[in-house]
Amino acid sequence: MKQSFLYLLIFVVGVILALSGIIPGVLLNANIATWVLYALLFLVGIQIGAGKNMFAALKRFGWKVLMIPLATTVGTFAGVALISVIIPGRSLTDCLSVGAGFAYYSLSSILITEFKGAELGTVALLANIIREFSVLILGPWMVKYFGKLAPITAGGATTMDTTLPVITKYAGPEFVVIALFHGMIIDFSVPLWVSFFISL
Amino acid sequence: MNESAHLHLLQYNFKSSHLLLIFAKKIMINILLCIMAGIAVGYLARKCTVVKYTGSLLSVTIVLLLFFLGLSVGSNEQVVNNFTSIGLDAFLLTVGGTLGSLFCARWVYKKFF
Structure with missing residues:
Protein backbone atom coordinates (compact mmCIF):
# COMPACT_ATOMS: atom_id res chain seq x y z
CA MET A 1 0.00 0.00 0.00
CA LYS A 2 2.90 2.31 0.84
CA GLN A 3 4.43 1.53 -2.53
CA SER A 4 1.22 2.44 -4.37
CA PHE A 5 1.19 5.80 -2.60
CA LEU A 6 4.83 6.40 -3.53
CA TYR A 7 4.12 5.63 -7.19
CA LEU A 8 1.07 7.88 -7.20
CA LEU A 9 3.11 10.64 -5.55
CA ILE A 10 5.84 10.42 -8.20
CA PHE A 11 3.23 10.58 -10.94
CA VAL A 12 1.70 13.69 -9.30
CA VAL A 13 5.14 15.31 -8.94
CA GLY A 14 5.65 14.74 -12.68
CA VAL A 15 2.28 16.32 -13.47
CA ILE A 16 2.99 19.36 -11.28
CA LEU A 17 6.49 19.85 -12.73
CA ALA A 18 5.11 19.72 -16.27
CA LEU A 19 2.26 22.10 -15.39
CA SER A 20 4.67 24.61 -13.87
CA GLY A 21 6.63 24.50 -17.11
CA ILE A 22 10.12 24.16 -15.61
CA ILE A 23 10.77 20.90 -17.45
CA PRO A 24 12.83 21.35 -20.62
CA GLY A 25 11.10 20.20 -23.78
CA VAL A 26 13.91 17.76 -24.56
CA LEU A 27 12.84 15.55 -21.67
CA LEU A 28 9.24 15.49 -22.88
CA ASN A 29 9.96 14.41 -26.43
CA ALA A 30 12.84 12.05 -25.81
CA ASN A 31 12.79 8.35 -26.56
CA ILE A 32 14.13 7.57 -23.09
CA ALA A 33 10.72 6.38 -21.93
CA THR A 34 10.56 3.75 -24.68
CA TRP A 35 13.95 2.31 -23.73
CA VAL A 36 13.15 2.30 -20.02
CA LEU A 37 9.89 0.56 -20.92
CA TYR A 38 11.78 -2.20 -22.74
CA ALA A 39 14.10 -2.53 -19.74
CA LEU A 40 11.02 -2.83 -17.52
CA LEU A 41 9.55 -5.61 -19.68
CA PHE A 42 12.89 -7.43 -19.66
CA LEU A 43 12.98 -7.25 -15.84
CA VAL A 44 9.37 -8.47 -15.61
CA GLY A 45 10.49 -11.43 -17.75
CA ILE A 46 13.43 -12.16 -15.44
CA GLN A 47 11.08 -12.27 -12.46
CA ILE A 48 8.81 -14.72 -14.24
CA GLY A 49 11.72 -16.87 -15.42
CA ALA A 50 13.42 -17.00 -12.03
CA GLY A 51 10.18 -17.46 -10.08
CA LYS A 52 9.58 -20.76 -8.36
CA ASN A 53 6.46 -22.44 -6.94
CA MET A 54 4.58 -21.38 -10.01
CA PHE A 55 2.97 -24.77 -10.34
CA ALA A 56 2.80 -25.73 -6.68
CA ALA A 57 -0.87 -24.75 -6.57
CA LEU A 58 -1.56 -26.74 -9.70
CA LYS A 59 -0.16 -29.87 -8.06
CA ARG A 60 -2.14 -29.33 -4.88
CA PHE A 61 -5.55 -28.34 -6.22
CA GLY A 62 -5.46 -29.83 -9.69
CA TRP A 63 -6.72 -28.28 -12.89
CA LYS A 64 -9.54 -26.36 -11.23
CA VAL A 65 -7.15 -23.60 -10.08
CA LEU A 66 -6.93 -22.60 -13.73
CA MET A 67 -10.60 -21.64 -13.49
CA ILE A 68 -9.69 -18.71 -11.24
CA PRO A 69 -7.46 -16.69 -13.60
CA LEU A 70 -9.97 -17.60 -16.30
CA ALA A 71 -12.80 -16.17 -14.18
CA THR A 72 -10.76 -13.01 -13.61
CA THR A 73 -10.12 -12.53 -17.30
CA VAL A 74 -13.60 -13.39 -18.60
CA GLY A 75 -15.37 -11.43 -15.85
CA THR A 76 -13.21 -8.34 -16.27
CA PHE A 77 -13.53 -8.25 -20.06
CA ALA A 78 -17.29 -8.82 -19.90
CA GLY A 79 -17.78 -6.07 -17.32
CA VAL A 80 -15.53 -3.61 -19.13
CA ALA A 81 -17.23 -4.36 -22.47
CA LEU A 82 -20.62 -3.54 -20.89
CA ILE A 83 -19.26 -0.26 -19.49
CA SER A 84 -17.77 0.66 -22.87
CA VAL A 85 -21.34 0.82 -24.21
CA ILE A 86 -22.37 3.52 -21.73
CA ILE A 87 -19.15 5.56 -21.91
CA PRO A 88 -19.37 7.90 -24.88
CA GLY A 89 -16.33 8.34 -27.10
CA ARG A 90 -14.28 5.34 -26.04
CA SER A 91 -13.90 2.34 -28.30
CA LEU A 92 -14.34 -1.22 -27.09
CA THR A 93 -10.68 -2.03 -27.67
CA ASP A 94 -9.54 1.05 -25.74
CA CYS A 95 -11.73 0.05 -22.81
CA LEU A 96 -10.53 -3.56 -22.98
CA SER A 97 -6.88 -2.45 -22.97
CA VAL A 98 -7.58 -0.48 -19.77
CA GLY A 99 -9.37 -3.47 -18.23
CA ALA A 100 -6.52 -5.80 -19.25
CA GLY A 101 -4.31 -4.01 -16.72
CA PHE A 102 -5.91 -6.22 -14.02
CA ALA A 103 -4.77 -3.72 -11.33
CA TYR A 104 -1.18 -3.84 -12.65
CA TYR A 105 -1.36 -0.08 -13.06
CA SER A 106 2.32 0.68 -13.64
CA LEU A 107 2.88 -1.65 -16.57
CA SER A 108 -0.52 -1.17 -18.21
CA SER A 109 -0.56 2.64 -18.00
CA ILE A 110 3.00 2.88 -19.29
CA LEU A 111 2.33 0.58 -22.24
CA ILE A 112 -0.89 2.38 -23.14
CA THR A 113 0.69 5.84 -22.83
CA GLU A 114 3.53 4.82 -25.10
CA PHE A 115 1.31 3.55 -27.89
CA LYS A 116 -2.10 5.18 -27.39
CA GLY A 117 -1.26 8.51 -25.78
CA ALA A 118 -1.28 10.03 -22.30
CA GLU A 119 -5.06 10.45 -22.16
CA LEU A 120 -5.92 6.75 -22.26
CA GLY A 121 -2.75 6.06 -20.25
CA THR A 122 -4.11 8.20 -17.43
CA VAL A 123 -7.46 6.38 -17.56
CA ALA A 124 -5.51 3.10 -17.25
CA LEU A 125 -3.40 4.38 -14.35
CA LEU A 126 -6.40 5.62 -12.35
CA ALA A 127 -8.66 2.66 -13.19
CA ASN A 128 -6.08 0.08 -12.17
CA ILE A 129 -5.01 1.92 -9.01
CA ILE A 130 -8.70 2.14 -7.99
CA ARG A 131 -9.00 -1.60 -8.61
CA GLU A 132 -6.08 -2.39 -6.31
CA PHE A 133 -7.37 -0.07 -3.59
CA SER A 134 -10.88 -1.49 -3.86
CA VAL A 135 -9.55 -4.90 -2.84
CA LEU A 136 -7.52 -3.43 0.03
CA ILE A 137 -10.55 -1.57 1.34
CA LEU A 138 -13.51 -3.78 0.32
CA GLY A 139 -11.80 -7.19 0.69
CA PRO A 140 -13.97 -8.38 3.61
CA TRP A 141 -17.16 -7.22 1.86
CA MET A 142 -16.15 -9.09 -1.31
CA VAL A 143 -15.63 -12.32 0.65
CA LYS A 144 -19.00 -11.92 2.37
CA TYR A 145 -21.07 -11.46 -0.77
CA PHE A 146 -19.06 -13.21 -3.50
CA GLY A 147 -17.23 -16.02 -1.71
CA LYS A 148 -13.62 -16.64 -0.81
CA LEU A 149 -12.29 -16.40 -4.35
CA ALA A 150 -13.68 -12.89 -4.74
CA PRO A 151 -10.68 -10.85 -3.50
CA ILE A 152 -8.41 -13.02 -5.67
CA THR A 153 -10.22 -12.38 -8.96
CA ALA A 154 -10.76 -8.72 -8.04
CA GLY A 155 -7.09 -8.32 -7.11
CA GLY A 156 -5.98 -9.40 -10.58
CA ALA A 157 -2.21 -9.25 -10.98
CA THR A 158 -1.64 -7.92 -7.45
CA THR A 159 -2.65 -11.11 -5.62
CA MET A 160 0.99 -12.19 -5.40
CA ASP A 161 2.14 -9.01 -3.66
CA THR A 162 0.11 -6.01 -2.46
CA THR A 163 -3.28 -7.63 -1.95
CA LEU A 164 -1.94 -10.97 -0.63
CA PRO A 165 -2.23 -9.95 3.06
CA VAL A 166 -5.90 -9.03 2.61
CA ILE A 167 -6.60 -12.36 0.88
CA THR A 168 -4.79 -14.28 3.62
CA LYS A 169 -6.76 -12.48 6.31
CA TYR A 170 -10.28 -12.63 4.88
CA ALA A 171 -10.29 -15.68 2.59
CA GLY A 172 -7.97 -17.75 4.77
CA PRO A 173 -4.36 -18.99 4.61
CA GLU A 174 -5.38 -21.99 2.48
CA PHE A 175 -5.94 -19.56 -0.39
CA VAL A 176 -2.39 -18.17 -0.36
CA VAL A 177 -1.00 -20.71 -2.81
CA ILE A 178 -3.95 -20.12 -5.12
CA ALA A 179 -3.47 -16.34 -4.87
CA LEU A 180 0.23 -16.65 -5.74
CA PHE A 181 -0.49 -18.89 -8.71
CA HIS A 182 -3.30 -16.60 -9.89
CA GLY A 183 -1.12 -13.49 -9.52
CA MET A 184 1.68 -15.00 -11.58
CA ILE A 185 -0.62 -16.11 -14.39
CA ILE A 186 -2.41 -12.74 -14.57
CA ASP A 187 0.86 -10.83 -14.19
CA PHE A 188 2.23 -12.65 -17.19
CA SER A 189 -0.92 -12.08 -19.21
CA VAL A 190 -1.10 -8.29 -18.64
CA PRO A 191 1.52 -7.21 -21.24
CA LEU A 192 0.18 -9.79 -23.69
CA TRP A 193 -3.47 -8.68 -23.44
CA VAL A 194 -2.66 -4.97 -23.32
CA SER A 195 -0.39 -5.11 -26.36
CA PHE A 196 -2.99 -7.27 -28.12
CA PHE A 197 -5.79 -4.75 -27.54
CA ILE A 198 -3.71 -1.69 -28.39
CA SER A 199 -2.64 -3.30 -31.66
CA LEU A 200 -6.23 -3.94 -32.77
CA MET B 1 -15.51 17.09 -53.24
CA CYS B 48 22.47 -16.45 -9.15
CA THR B 49 22.18 -13.96 -6.32
CA VAL B 50 22.05 -11.07 -8.83
CA VAL B 51 18.47 -12.05 -9.68
CA LYS B 52 17.40 -10.99 -6.18
CA TYR B 53 17.96 -7.37 -7.16
CA THR B 54 15.47 -7.56 -10.06
CA GLY B 55 12.67 -6.40 -7.78
CA SER B 56 14.50 -3.25 -6.73
CA LEU B 57 15.60 -2.50 -10.30
CA LEU B 58 12.02 -2.98 -11.40
CA SER B 59 10.85 -0.42 -8.83
CA VAL B 60 13.43 2.05 -10.15
CA THR B 61 12.23 1.67 -13.75
CA ILE B 62 8.59 1.96 -12.64
CA VAL B 63 9.37 5.15 -10.70
CA LEU B 64 11.15 6.60 -13.73
CA LEU B 65 8.34 5.71 -16.11
CA LEU B 66 5.59 6.98 -13.83
CA PHE B 67 7.50 10.24 -13.55
CA PHE B 68 7.62 10.43 -17.37
CA LEU B 69 3.92 9.58 -17.47
CA GLY B 70 3.27 12.45 -15.05
CA LEU B 71 5.27 14.78 -17.28
CA SER B 72 3.37 13.80 -20.40
CA VAL B 73 0.05 14.11 -18.58
CA GLY B 74 0.90 17.53 -17.14
CA SER B 75 2.05 18.87 -20.49
CA ASN B 76 -0.95 17.48 -22.35
CA GLU B 77 -3.73 20.10 -22.34
CA GLN B 78 -6.31 17.58 -23.51
CA VAL B 79 -5.70 15.51 -20.38
CA VAL B 80 -5.45 18.43 -17.96
CA ASN B 81 -8.70 20.02 -19.18
CA ASN B 82 -10.65 16.77 -19.11
CA PHE B 83 -9.34 15.35 -15.87
CA THR B 84 -12.79 14.97 -14.27
CA SER B 85 -14.22 12.99 -17.18
CA ILE B 86 -11.04 10.89 -17.34
CA GLY B 87 -11.41 10.11 -13.64
CA LEU B 88 -15.07 9.22 -14.09
CA ASP B 89 -14.33 6.90 -17.03
CA ALA B 90 -11.58 5.22 -15.00
CA PHE B 91 -13.94 4.75 -12.07
CA LEU B 92 -16.71 3.28 -14.25
CA LEU B 93 -14.29 0.90 -15.99
CA THR B 94 -13.01 -0.30 -12.61
CA VAL B 95 -16.53 -0.89 -11.31
CA GLY B 96 -17.42 -2.86 -14.46
CA GLY B 97 -14.26 -4.95 -14.55
CA THR B 98 -14.19 -5.66 -10.82
CA LEU B 99 -17.90 -6.54 -10.55
CA GLY B 100 -17.60 -8.79 -13.60
CA SER B 101 -14.72 -10.70 -12.03
CA LEU B 102 -16.58 -10.89 -8.68
CA PHE B 103 -19.60 -12.54 -10.29
CA CYS B 104 -17.36 -15.02 -12.08
CA ALA B 105 -15.53 -15.70 -8.79
CA ARG B 106 -18.83 -16.52 -7.08
CA TRP B 107 -19.81 -18.92 -9.84
CA VAL B 108 -16.41 -20.70 -9.85
CA TYR B 109 -16.40 -20.91 -6.02
CA LYS B 110 -19.85 -22.51 -5.87
CA LYS B 111 -19.22 -24.83 -8.77
CA PHE B 112 -15.66 -26.04 -8.12
CA PHE B 113 -14.60 -25.32 -4.53
Whole structure:
Protein backbone atom coordinates (compact mmCIF):
# COMPACT_ATOMS: atom_id res chain seq x y z
CA MET A 1 0.00 0.00 0.00
CA LYS A 2 2.90 2.31 0.84
CA GLN A 3 4.43 1.53 -2.53
CA SER A 4 1.22 2.44 -4.37
CA PHE A 5 1.19 5.80 -2.60
CA LEU A 6 4.83 6.40 -3.53
CA TYR A 7 4.12 5.63 -7.19
CA LEU A 8 1.07 7.88 -7.20
CA LEU A 9 3.11 10.64 -5.55
CA ILE A 10 5.84 10.42 -8.20
CA PHE A 11 3.23 10.58 -10.94
CA VAL A 12 1.70 13.69 -9.30
CA VAL A 13 5.14 15.31 -8.94
CA GLY A 14 5.65 14.74 -12.68
CA VAL A 15 2.28 16.32 -13.47
CA ILE A 16 2.99 19.36 -11.28
CA LEU A 17 6.49 19.85 -12.73
CA ALA A 18 5.11 19.72 -16.27
CA LEU A 19 2.26 22.10 -15.39
CA SER A 20 4.67 24.61 -13.87
CA GLY A 21 6.63 24.50 -17.11
CA ILE A 22 10.12 24.16 -15.61
CA ILE A 23 10.77 20.90 -17.45
CA PRO A 24 12.83 21.35 -20.62
CA GLY A 25 11.10 20.20 -23.78
CA VAL A 26 13.91 17.76 -24.56
CA LEU A 27 12.84 15.55 -21.67
CA LEU A 28 9.24 15.49 -22.88
CA ASN A 29 9.96 14.41 -26.43
CA ALA A 30 12.84 12.05 -25.81
CA ASN A 31 12.79 8.35 -26.56
CA ILE A 32 14.13 7.57 -23.09
CA ALA A 33 10.72 6.38 -21.93
CA THR A 34 10.56 3.75 -24.68
CA TRP A 35 13.95 2.31 -23.73
CA VAL A 36 13.15 2.30 -20.02
CA LEU A 37 9.89 0.56 -20.92
CA TYR A 38 11.78 -2.20 -22.74
CA ALA A 39 14.10 -2.53 -19.74
CA LEU A 40 11.02 -2.83 -17.52
CA LEU A 41 9.55 -5.61 -19.68
CA PHE A 42 12.89 -7.43 -19.66
CA LEU A 43 12.98 -7.25 -15.84
CA VAL A 44 9.37 -8.47 -15.61
CA GLY A 45 10.49 -11.43 -17.75
CA ILE A 46 13.43 -12.16 -15.44
CA GLN A 47 11.08 -12.27 -12.46
CA ILE A 48 8.81 -14.72 -14.24
CA GLY A 49 11.72 -16.87 -15.42
CA ALA A 50 13.42 -17.00 -12.03
CA GLY A 51 10.18 -17.46 -10.08
CA LYS A 52 9.58 -20.76 -8.36
CA ASN A 53 6.46 -22.44 -6.94
CA MET A 54 4.58 -21.38 -10.01
CA PHE A 55 2.97 -24.77 -10.34
CA ALA A 56 2.80 -25.73 -6.68
CA ALA A 57 -0.87 -24.75 -6.57
CA LEU A 58 -1.56 -26.74 -9.70
CA LYS A 59 -0.16 -29.87 -8.06
CA ARG A 60 -2.14 -29.33 -4.88
CA PHE A 61 -5.55 -28.34 -6.22
CA GLY A 62 -5.46 -29.83 -9.69
CA TRP A 63 -6.72 -28.28 -12.89
CA LYS A 64 -9.54 -26.36 -11.23
CA VAL A 65 -7.15 -23.60 -10.08
CA LEU A 66 -6.93 -22.60 -13.73
CA MET A 67 -10.60 -21.64 -13.49
CA ILE A 68 -9.69 -18.71 -11.24
CA PRO A 69 -7.46 -16.69 -13.60
CA LEU A 70 -9.97 -17.60 -16.30
CA ALA A 71 -12.80 -16.17 -14.18
CA THR A 72 -10.76 -13.01 -13.61
CA THR A 73 -10.12 -12.53 -17.30
CA VAL A 74 -13.60 -13.39 -18.60
CA GLY A 75 -15.37 -11.43 -15.85
CA THR A 76 -13.21 -8.34 -16.27
CA PHE A 77 -13.53 -8.25 -20.06
CA ALA A 78 -17.29 -8.82 -19.90
CA GLY A 79 -17.78 -6.07 -17.32
CA VAL A 80 -15.53 -3.61 -19.13
CA ALA A 81 -17.23 -4.36 -22.47
CA LEU A 82 -20.62 -3.54 -20.89
CA ILE A 83 -19.26 -0.26 -19.49
CA SER A 84 -17.77 0.66 -22.87
CA VAL A 85 -21.34 0.82 -24.21
CA ILE A 86 -22.37 3.52 -21.73
CA ILE A 87 -19.15 5.56 -21.91
CA PRO A 88 -19.37 7.90 -24.88
CA GLY A 89 -16.33 8.34 -27.10
CA ARG A 90 -14.28 5.34 -26.04
CA SER A 91 -13.90 2.34 -28.30
CA LEU A 92 -14.34 -1.22 -27.09
CA THR A 93 -10.68 -2.03 -27.67
CA ASP A 94 -9.54 1.05 -25.74
CA CYS A 95 -11.73 0.05 -22.81
CA LEU A 96 -10.53 -3.56 -22.98
CA SER A 97 -6.88 -2.45 -22.97
CA VAL A 98 -7.58 -0.48 -19.77
CA GLY A 99 -9.37 -3.47 -18.23
CA ALA A 100 -6.52 -5.80 -19.25
CA GLY A 101 -4.31 -4.01 -16.72
CA PHE A 102 -5.91 -6.22 -14.02
CA ALA A 103 -4.77 -3.72 -11.33
CA TYR A 104 -1.18 -3.84 -12.65
CA TYR A 105 -1.36 -0.08 -13.06
CA SER A 106 2.32 0.68 -13.64
CA LEU A 107 2.88 -1.65 -16.57
CA SER A 108 -0.52 -1.17 -18.21
CA SER A 109 -0.56 2.64 -18.00
CA ILE A 110 3.00 2.88 -19.29
CA LEU A 111 2.33 0.58 -22.24
CA ILE A 112 -0.89 2.38 -23.14
CA THR A 113 0.69 5.84 -22.83
CA GLU A 114 3.53 4.82 -25.10
CA PHE A 115 1.31 3.55 -27.89
CA LYS A 116 -2.10 5.18 -27.39
CA GLY A 117 -1.26 8.51 -25.78
CA ALA A 118 -1.28 10.03 -22.30
CA GLU A 119 -5.06 10.45 -22.16
CA LEU A 120 -5.92 6.75 -22.26
CA GLY A 121 -2.75 6.06 -20.25
CA THR A 122 -4.11 8.20 -17.43
CA VAL A 123 -7.46 6.38 -17.56
CA ALA A 124 -5.51 3.10 -17.25
CA LEU A 125 -3.40 4.38 -14.35
CA LEU A 126 -6.40 5.62 -12.35
CA ALA A 127 -8.66 2.66 -13.19
CA ASN A 128 -6.08 0.08 -12.17
CA ILE A 129 -5.01 1.92 -9.01
CA ILE A 130 -8.70 2.14 -7.99
CA ARG A 131 -9.00 -1.60 -8.61
CA GLU A 132 -6.08 -2.39 -6.31
CA PHE A 133 -7.37 -0.07 -3.59
CA SER A 134 -10.88 -1.49 -3.86
CA VAL A 135 -9.55 -4.90 -2.84
CA LEU A 136 -7.52 -3.43 0.03
CA ILE A 137 -10.55 -1.57 1.34
CA LEU A 138 -13.51 -3.78 0.32
CA GLY A 139 -11.80 -7.19 0.69
CA PRO A 140 -13.97 -8.38 3.61
CA TRP A 141 -17.16 -7.22 1.86
CA MET A 142 -16.15 -9.09 -1.31
CA VAL A 143 -15.63 -12.32 0.65
CA LYS A 144 -19.00 -11.92 2.37
CA TYR A 145 -21.07 -11.46 -0.77
CA PHE A 146 -19.06 -13.21 -3.50
CA GLY A 147 -17.23 -16.02 -1.71
CA LYS A 148 -13.62 -16.64 -0.81
CA LEU A 149 -12.29 -16.40 -4.35
CA ALA A 150 -13.68 -12.89 -4.74
CA PRO A 151 -10.68 -10.85 -3.50
CA ILE A 152 -8.41 -13.02 -5.67
CA THR A 153 -10.22 -12.38 -8.96
CA ALA A 154 -10.76 -8.72 -8.04
CA GLY A 155 -7.09 -8.32 -7.11
CA GLY A 156 -5.98 -9.40 -10.58
CA ALA A 157 -2.21 -9.25 -10.98
CA THR A 158 -1.64 -7.92 -7.45
CA THR A 159 -2.65 -11.11 -5.62
CA MET A 160 0.99 -12.19 -5.40
CA ASP A 161 2.14 -9.01 -3.66
CA THR A 162 0.11 -6.01 -2.46
CA THR A 163 -3.28 -7.63 -1.95
CA LEU A 164 -1.94 -10.97 -0.63
CA PRO A 165 -2.23 -9.95 3.06
CA VAL A 166 -5.90 -9.03 2.61
CA ILE A 167 -6.60 -12.36 0.88
CA THR A 168 -4.79 -14.28 3.62
CA LYS A 169 -6.76 -12.48 6.31
CA TYR A 170 -10.28 -12.63 4.88
CA ALA A 171 -10.29 -15.68 2.59
CA GLY A 172 -7.97 -17.75 4.77
CA PRO A 173 -4.36 -18.99 4.61
CA GLU A 174 -5.38 -21.99 2.48
CA PHE A 175 -5.94 -19.56 -0.39
CA VAL A 176 -2.39 -18.17 -0.36
CA VAL A 177 -1.00 -20.71 -2.81
CA ILE A 178 -3.95 -20.12 -5.12
CA ALA A 179 -3.47 -16.34 -4.87
CA LEU A 180 0.23 -16.65 -5.74
CA PHE A 181 -0.49 -18.89 -8.71
CA HIS A 182 -3.30 -16.60 -9.89
CA GLY A 183 -1.12 -13.49 -9.52
CA MET A 184 1.68 -15.00 -11.58
CA ILE A 185 -0.62 -16.11 -14.39
CA ILE A 186 -2.41 -12.74 -14.57
CA ASP A 187 0.86 -10.83 -14.19
CA PHE A 188 2.23 -12.65 -17.19
CA SER A 189 -0.92 -12.08 -19.21
CA VAL A 190 -1.10 -8.29 -18.64
CA PRO A 191 1.52 -7.21 -21.24
CA LEU A 192 0.18 -9.79 -23.69
CA TRP A 193 -3.47 -8.68 -23.44
CA VAL A 194 -2.66 -4.97 -23.32
CA SER A 195 -0.39 -5.11 -26.36
CA PHE A 196 -2.99 -7.27 -28.12
CA PHE A 197 -5.79 -4.75 -27.54
CA ILE A 198 -3.71 -1.69 -28.39
CA SER A 199 -2.64 -3.30 -31.66
CA LEU A 200 -6.23 -3.94 -32.77
CA MET B 1 -15.51 17.09 -53.24
CA ASN B 2 -14.86 15.80 -56.77
CA GLU B 3 -14.42 12.16 -57.58
CA SER B 4 -10.65 12.03 -57.90
CA ALA B 5 -10.12 13.80 -54.60
CA HIS B 6 -12.45 11.33 -52.97
CA LEU B 7 -10.53 8.42 -54.43
CA HIS B 8 -7.29 9.96 -53.27
CA LEU B 9 -8.63 10.24 -49.74
CA LEU B 10 -9.69 6.60 -49.78
CA GLN B 11 -6.26 5.53 -50.91
CA TYR B 12 -4.66 7.65 -48.25
CA ASN B 13 -6.88 6.13 -45.56
CA PHE B 14 -6.05 2.67 -46.75
CA LYS B 15 -2.32 3.37 -46.67
CA SER B 16 -2.33 4.95 -43.23
CA SER B 17 -4.34 2.12 -41.67
CA HIS B 18 -2.05 -0.36 -43.35
CA LEU B 19 1.01 1.38 -41.91
CA LEU B 20 -0.64 1.47 -38.49
CA LEU B 21 -1.14 -2.28 -38.63
CA ILE B 22 2.53 -2.89 -39.42
CA PHE B 23 3.49 -0.52 -36.64
CA ALA B 24 1.16 -2.29 -34.19
CA LYS B 25 2.60 -5.69 -35.07
CA LYS B 26 6.10 -4.36 -34.53
CA ILE B 27 5.09 -3.10 -31.07
CA MET B 28 3.72 -6.48 -30.06
CA ILE B 29 6.81 -8.26 -31.33
CA ASN B 30 9.09 -5.87 -29.42
CA ILE B 31 7.10 -6.34 -26.23
CA LEU B 32 7.08 -10.12 -26.59
CA LEU B 33 10.79 -10.24 -27.42
CA CYS B 34 11.71 -8.22 -24.32
CA ILE B 35 9.64 -10.46 -22.03
CA MET B 36 10.82 -13.70 -23.65
CA ALA B 37 14.46 -12.61 -23.41
CA GLY B 38 13.86 -11.77 -19.75
CA ILE B 39 12.26 -15.14 -19.04
CA ALA B 40 15.17 -16.97 -20.68
CA VAL B 41 17.77 -14.93 -18.76
CA GLY B 42 15.78 -15.24 -15.53
CA TYR B 43 15.44 -18.99 -15.91
CA LEU B 44 19.15 -19.49 -16.69
CA ALA B 45 20.23 -17.16 -13.87
CA ARG B 46 17.61 -18.28 -11.33
CA LYS B 47 20.30 -19.60 -8.98
CA CYS B 48 22.47 -16.45 -9.15
CA THR B 49 22.18 -13.96 -6.32
CA VAL B 50 22.05 -11.07 -8.83
CA VAL B 51 18.47 -12.05 -9.68
CA LYS B 52 17.40 -10.99 -6.18
CA TYR B 53 17.96 -7.37 -7.16
CA THR B 54 15.47 -7.56 -10.06
CA GLY B 55 12.67 -6.40 -7.78
CA SER B 56 14.50 -3.25 -6.73
CA LEU B 57 15.60 -2.50 -10.30
CA LEU B 58 12.02 -2.98 -11.40
CA SER B 59 10.85 -0.42 -8.83
CA VAL B 60 13.43 2.05 -10.15
CA THR B 61 12.23 1.67 -13.75
CA ILE B 62 8.59 1.96 -12.64
CA VAL B 63 9.37 5.15 -10.70
CA LEU B 64 11.15 6.60 -13.73
CA LEU B 65 8.34 5.71 -16.11
CA LEU B 66 5.59 6.98 -13.83
CA PHE B 67 7.50 10.24 -13.55
CA PHE B 68 7.62 10.43 -17.37
CA LEU B 69 3.92 9.58 -17.47
CA GLY B 70 3.27 12.45 -15.05
CA LEU B 71 5.27 14.78 -17.28
CA SER B 72 3.37 13.80 -20.40
CA VAL B 73 0.05 14.11 -18.58
CA GLY B 74 0.90 17.53 -17.14
CA SER B 75 2.05 18.87 -20.49
CA ASN B 76 -0.95 17.48 -22.35
CA GLU B 77 -3.73 20.10 -22.34
CA GLN B 78 -6.31 17.58 -23.51
CA VAL B 79 -5.70 15.51 -20.38
CA VAL B 80 -5.45 18.43 -17.96
CA ASN B 81 -8.70 20.02 -19.18
CA ASN B 82 -10.65 16.77 -19.11
CA PHE B 83 -9.34 15.35 -15.87
CA THR B 84 -12.79 14.97 -14.27
CA SER B 85 -14.22 12.99 -17.18
CA ILE B 86 -11.04 10.89 -17.34
CA GLY B 87 -11.41 10.11 -13.64
CA LEU B 88 -15.07 9.22 -14.09
CA ASP B 89 -14.33 6.90 -17.03
CA ALA B 90 -11.58 5.22 -15.00
CA PHE B 91 -13.94 4.75 -12.07
CA LEU B 92 -16.71 3.28 -14.25
CA LEU B 93 -14.29 0.90 -15.99
CA THR B 94 -13.01 -0.30 -12.61
CA VAL B 95 -16.53 -0.89 -11.31
CA GLY B 96 -17.42 -2.86 -14.46
CA GLY B 97 -14.26 -4.95 -14.55
CA THR B 98 -14.19 -5.66 -10.82
CA LEU B 99 -17.90 -6.54 -10.55
CA GLY B 100 -17.60 -8.79 -13.60
CA SER B 101 -14.72 -10.70 -12.03
CA LEU B 102 -16.58 -10.89 -8.68
CA PHE B 103 -19.60 -12.54 -10.29
CA CYS B 104 -17.36 -15.02 -12.08
CA ALA B 105 -15.53 -15.70 -8.79
CA ARG B 106 -18.83 -16.52 -7.08
CA TRP B 107 -19.81 -18.92 -9.84
CA VAL B 108 -16.41 -20.70 -9.85
CA TYR B 109 -16.40 -20.91 -6.02
CA LYS B 110 -19.85 -22.51 -5.87
CA LYS B 111 -19.22 -24.83 -8.77
CA PHE B 112 -15.66 -26.04 -8.12
CA PHE B 113 -14.60 -25.32 -4.53
